[in-house]
Amino acid sequence: MEFPFTLNQLRYFSEVARHESMRIAAEELHVSQSAVSTAIAQLERSLHVQLFIRQRNRSVTLSPAGRRFAAKTRTFLAGAESLSEQGTLLGGTLSGRLAVGVYAPIAPFRFPRVLTTFEEQHPGVDVDLIAGDLEEIRAALVGGECAVALMYAHGLGPGFETRVLETVRxxxxxxxxxxxxxxxxxxxxxxxxxxxxxxxxxxxxxxxxxxxxxxxxxxxxxxxxxxxxxxxxxxxxxxxxxxxxxxxxxxxxxxxxxxxxxxxxxxxPIEVVAVWPENTRLTVRARAFVRACMDHYLPEA
Missing domain, CATH: 3.40.190.10 (Periplasmic binding protein-like II)
Incomplete structure (x- = not known):
């Protein structure tokens, strides 16, 4: 069976849909804006549907069909990533990229040691770090910019899974x-x-x-x-x-x-937690990072 799209086209589409900007999507993907624009145009031609509505200020918004396709795309890409991870595990090692959020005041203290522990356990995984205040990290989790985060539980609100790592007074x-x-x-x-x-x-x-x-x-x-x-x-x-x-x-x-x-x-006191969105299947890399946090904070766990 021949598919009318490629994984790269879906990845590019998903990033443009998330940012509503081809320029920002290109920066996030580390490719040229023309590559993103071409991929989107090819995808729309292959599917015979307009996925985006182009605005005068060069931003884009999803069309009604694009919104439906974006939801299906997220599920498809998550499945593809899971399949890739399972294939990697057959070789006995983890590889790829993992986006991790960290609350800025925590970042200088224990996070470098947590990262060292993780990198020693999984040298094939490249970690992309997003540091910010609690509101910014919460938004990054909700928006899918990071898979897991190390932060305070205060102000987190519903919709998240946590592992308590430390209580600080x-x-x-x-x-x-x-x-x-x-x-x-x-x-x-x-x-x-x-x-x-x-x-x-x-x-x-x-x-x-x-x-x-x-x-x-x-x-x-x-x-x-x-x-x-x-x-x-x-x-x-x-x-x-x-x-x-x-x-x-x-x-x-x-x-x-x-x-x-x-x-x-x-x-x-306030709790230091590893956190990720509720009802989200953590990738193998993200689960390994949570384990590294627990190894550092709770060595007896």
Whole structure:
């Protein structure tokens, strides 16, 4: 039986459908825009149907027939990938590419070690990394830009499968010169009148705001940054205190030392999870990555 399309044509079509742009699809596929445009035109001629409606601003939208075909294409490509993986497994090794998302504040700490573990176990797999805030990684999972992610569970919402890897508690971070720096533990309310250096990420900000509400404190936000190390450096230099969960090292980019103080308050921790969309069949590569996460975080599991 001869098919009126090729796998490459379907891959190109699927990327254009996802981005509604031939230029962006070409960039994602690492091919020329003309190659994508030609493949789409050939596919439409072979199927005798218009899959896209071309817009004046050079973007494209799926036609009604294109929307139906896109849904079938995703299923077909997933099956083709599964078949390819099974063939690879017959040779005893994994190969190919795997897109992994990671929450930016986690990326510098444990993720490099997780990646090392995975690469040692599966040297034939090339990992494409997508780093961002929780909202961006969640969107990447939903949009199919990454197969699996390492992130916080907070703000994830329904529609996802998770494996809990670690539970981390919040700490107050202060300069080594701070009057309370030699304390083992503190109450968050002790910092009610001090300036806060806020980590301003979607969902993360909501979590920390919740902690302040639980202890009846309205934080005095002095500076707000969407970069984890900037928050740590400002706190280390004495510009205020920070409320964070990760506690990797006292060193900061500024050269000043940062001290992590335990909290006496009973505040909810946050879970570090491996996550993927619910009702999605993980590829063999993605399952192997989840296993590598568990090997690192939960070596006895």
């Amino acid at each position: 919040p700490h107050v971070f202060v300069s080594s010169e701070h009057p309370l720096a030699d304390r083992d533990s503190v109450h968050l309310a002790e910092f009610a009148h001090e300036p806060l250096i806020q980590l301003d990420f979607p969902f993360s900000r909501d979590y920390y705001d919740q902690l302040f509400r639980l202890v009846g404190v309205a934080p005095n936000v002095r500076y707000s940054f969407n970069d984890y190390e900037t928050v740590r450096s400002f706190a280390a230099m004495g510009h205020g205190y920070a409320l964070l969960n990760q506690d990797p090292t006292p060193a900061t980019y500024s050269g000043a030392q940062l001290v992590a103080l335990n909290l006496k308050d009973e505040l909810p």
